[in-house]
Amino acid sequence: MRLGTVIGRVTLSKTVEDLRGARWLVVSPFTSEHYKRASKAPVVSKEPSLVVYDDLGGGVGQTIGFIEGREAAMPFDKPTPIDAIDAVLVDKIFYSPMQ
Amino acid sequence: MVLARIEGNVVATRKHPSFEGWRLLICQPIGLAGEPEGTPQVAIDAQGAGLHERVIISSDGSAARAAVGDPKSPARWMVIGIVDETGTGATT
Numbered sequence: 001m002r003l004g005t006v007i008g009r010v011t012l013s014k015t016v017e018d019l020r021g022a023r024w025l026v027v028s029p030f031t032s033e034h035y036k037r038a039s040k041a042p043v044v045s046k047e048p049s050l051v052v053y054d055d056l057g058g059g060v061g062q063t064i065g066f067i068e069g070r071e072a073a074m075p076f077d078k079p080t081p082i083d084a085i086d087a088v089l090v091d092k093i094f095y096s097p098m099q
Numbered sequence: 100m101v102l103a104r105i106e107g108n109v110v111a112t113r114k115h116p117s118f119e120g121w122r123l124l125i126c127q128p129i130g131l132a133g134e135p136e137g138t139p140q141v142a143i144d145a146q147g148a149g150l151h152e153r154v155i156i157s158s159d160g161s162a163a164r165a166a167v168g169d170p171k172s173p174a175r176w177m178v179i180g181i182v183d184e185t186g187t188g189a190t191t
Binding site for chain 1 (some may be wrong): 150
């Protein structure tokens with residue numbers, strides 16, 4: 001999973017039947033530099049942002065851990081066209097890179 | 100699988116239930132000489148890897164699901180071993 005800052009939300013009018021009512025977050029992924037200053041104000045990174053399915057209740061400004069790829073659809077009973085899911089709402093990051 | 104160095108950990112109360120009780124380690128992918136390559140991944144760990152230790156992490160979701168014991172877990176990256184040494188294999 002990668003970490004990222006929630007920078008926005010998306011709501012859909014017309015959607016795939018199984019995903020009606022789902023929450024979607026626009027997330028800006030962390031780069032190594034972001035880990036160092038994660039405790040300070042969240043910043044938008046140069047990494048391409050992405051839309052993440054959310055059922056934990058993540059909000060704008062929060063840091064989340066999201067999982068990409070086929071694994072993102074595993075919590076669903078039926079095959080679902082999801083490739084990124086919010087898996088953890090981050091409370092604290094302990095980061096100490098080797099000098 | 101990639102070589103990585105442990106650079107910290109993440110604490111989260113609200114998470115997918117399958118991650119309950121698992122250590123979430125920040126793993127910085129590295130090259131053979133230990134130089135950082137790309138952005139860090141957060142992986143689950145059952146090996147007990149410590150800070151700044153070198154590990155191998157795997158992105159195999161099916162193994163991660165088996166490890167957490169939940170077939171519906173989105174778990175993907177997992178520490179699969181702690182590195183003893185790396186080298187070219189040359190004896191002299």
